[in-house]
Amino acid sequence: MNDKQLQDMAESISIRFFLKEFRHKAYFNPRLRTTGGRYLLSSHNIEVNKLYYEQKGLKEIEGIIKHELCHYHLHLEGKGYKHRDRDFKELLRKVEAPRFCSPLSNPGAKRKAIHYYKCETCGHLYSRKRRIDLKRYVCGKCKGCLKKVKNKVDLE
Incomplete structure (x- = not known):
């Protein structure tokens, strides 16, 4: 899927579920890491995390777009568009948009090293995240x- 297909998908979802046009841009942002997508208040564009399409598929992207379109349409209408607002929660329920994205599997994530220390006098054991x-x-x-x-086995 490319940006043009994502744009077409956002426009069709907007008309199908919200009965309103989406007149701005929807595109993939490769820098997004911790979220599925975001609605930009200043430009009214929608950015989507491409990893969700690669790992979760089209259904997940549709849910992300619905969620961001809720922000979009409510903001343009001057209603409560934030996650805590009643208008936002009601519109999410109405269009059956997810409140949160499902978590990504991240096999390449860096594991935090744990450093182990032992007192030479009393033998007390310490484990620390930082050296x-x-x-x-x-x-x-x-x-x-x-x-x-060196490792936890040497602690005992």
């Missing part, structure tokens, strides 16, 4: 020196 400077920090229990431990 710590061993010259600067000491054990909180006995003020002993800390030693980096």
Whole structure:
């Protein structure tokens, strides 16, 4: 699917479900990461995350477009277009648009490393998301020196 097909889809969904024309642009934005799509208040355009089409398919894109068209039409009419507004919630129910996107599977996501430290004096074990400077920090229990431990098995 390309931007032209997405534009055509947005226009047809707008007429079919909202009985109103969509007169602005709908396009894929490759920089979107945490959301399925967004309605831009200043330009009235709709941006869609292409990963949702690649992973979830056409049905999910249709739901995202419906959701963003709810924002679009309510904003242009001067009604409550925000997620918390009653007008928005009612229109979502009326056109059967999803409130949220389904989560993407992200196999390439970077796993956070966990760093393990052990006190050389008392043997207290620490696990941290961030590395710590061993010259600067000491054990909180006995003020002993800390030693980096390679993995969790070495902690015991």
